[in-house]
Amino acid sequence: MRLDVVTIFPEYLEPLNVSLVGKARVNGLLDVRVHDLRQWTHDRHNTVDDSPYGGGPGMVMKPDPWGEALDAVRADGDPGIAPVLVVPTPSGRPFTQELAVELSGRPWLVFAPARYEGIDRRVIDAYAEQWEVHEVSIGDYVLAGGEAAVLVITEAVARLLPGVLGNAESHRDDSFAPGAMADLLEGPVYTKPPVWRDRDIPEVLVSGHHGRIARWRRDQAFRRTDAHRPDLIERCDPAALDKYDRAL
């Protein structure tokens, strides 16, 4: 998978050089290219913003630099591969595990994280005529720009790519992943030492009884989901709910 990011803060994307995404890049599983939007400005101040038509707070990102940047990125890619434009925005569709799975199946993502009050609307409208475009929000809170969202989306997508997560790790039992634990939050996890500050681990986890362990983990997941995200409970299948009730 190829990822391009166009931003006025390229240094904000340094974390894409470390950990899971960094390793995937070294292993050739991900081709990440970060571009400074200002290289497509032509005035002495490298201006990327201007005041909003109609008045209102803040500034708006000018269309010209973005158009030149996205055209240049497109020209640098394989003509036979269609890029997907991902635009983080507070007014976007919620970014979910489902969307992460969908994006992980695309060969080329181009991220357009804005600053100020956003990008001139005509840019997204113009590229939506030729590209698949996703305007997404990573949560119901307000950030100062889209770069943090790019880090979040990139990590959520990258870990789903074949070969990125080692055998020891898996996204099979992720929260919100399809399957028996679908849409349930993860339950508690424990590791050595067996006693820590006079706190034991649940005896079932060292029982060696895998059926009991699996049942205990699923029941813990239901309890945690019921406590923190009851809205997800009704998405579970009745059989799983029945097991939950019987375990209480």
Ligand SMILES: N#Cc1c(-c2ccc3ccn(Cc4ccc(CN5CCCCC5)cc4)c3c2)n[nH]c1N
């Ligand atoms: N993903 C994601 C995000 C973002 C996000 C993403 C990208 C950008 C680019 C700029 N900002 C800052 C900002 C903040 C408020 C407003 C609303 N304004 C109100 C007055 C009229 C104009 C619009 C717009 C722009 C961004 C924020 N925030 N939260 C998420 N989950």
